[in-house]
Amino acid sequence: MVDKVRGLLVGRLQPIHDGHMDVISRILAEVDEVIIGIGSAQLSHTLKDPFTAGERTMMINKALSENGIHPSRYYITPIQDVARNSLWVAQVKMLTPPFEIIYSGNPLVQRLFIEAGHKVSTPPLFNREVYSGTEVRRRMLEDGDWKSLLPPQVVDVIEEIDGINRIKHLSQKEM
Numbered sequence: 001m002v003d004k005v006r007g008l009l010v011g012r013l014q015p016i017h018d019g020h021m022d023v024i025s026r027i028l029a030e031v032d033e034v035i036i037g038i039g040s041a042q043l044s045h046t047l048k049d050p051f052t053a054g055e056r057t058m059m060i061n062k063a064l065s066e067n068g069i070h071p072s073r074y075y076i077t078p079i080q081d082v083a084r085n086s087l088w089v090a091q092v093k094m095l096t097p098p099f100e101i102i103y104s105g106n107p108l109v110q111r112l113f114i115e116a117g118h119k120v121s122t123p124p125l126f127n128r129e130v131y132s133g134t135e136v137r138r139r140m141l142e143d144g145d146w147k148s149l150l151p152p153q154v155v156d157v158i159e160e161i162d163g164i165n166r167i168k169h170l171s172q173k174e175m
């Protein structure tokens with residue numbers, strides 16, 4: 001049996017959006033299996049990181065499996081932050097299946113993996129002006145059109161967990 005080539009994509013995925021979907025498709029055109037690392041997994045219930053790792057796992061799993069990506073081709077792994085950047089690569093490698101290539105546009109992530117001797121690839125950004133988590137969350141707060149930026153399965157999960165009311169509630173001032 002020939003060994004599988006695996007690629008890793010790490011993001012907070014707050015939430016997964018169509019930009020991530022585009023990059024995941026590109027990665028799967030290059031490697032056999034993709035590992036989705038859910039970064040800052042310990043964070044939730046803040047405006048920047050509203051969803052738990054469990055909720056994000058559900059969003060990612062439904063978005064991939066119900067958009068033609070067979071579950072045998074991906075892994076989803078929550079990754080908690082560590083207080084020391086120099087130890088983060090070891091933390092990632094402890095938690096994920098073995099991988100050949102790390103895909104990231106984030107300079108810190110790139111640097112840490114290069115110094116650890118890994119192959120880093122920078123995927124092209126897909127319509128970044130709108131396909132960013134920051135823009136999705138801004139639209140959620142301001143009653144804008146956030147749904148068109150996400151796979152429909154992710155919209156369903158956000159509605160199931162009452163996500164928009166969570167974000168709006170968190171944005172209120174204490175009275």
Ligand code: ATP
Pocket residue numbers: 010011012013014018019020022023103104105106123124125126127128131132133134135
């Ligand atoms: P936030 O605004 O919350 O930081 P984000 O859209 O940058 O959200 P992250 O979870 O930080 O999402 O993304 C992690 C990785 O996903 C990025 O380093 C980048 O490689 C990829 N990515 C994000 N947006 C896009 C996009 N529009 N097209 C392609 N790749 C993207």
Ligand code: MG
Pocket residue numbers: none
């Ligand atoms: Mg980002």
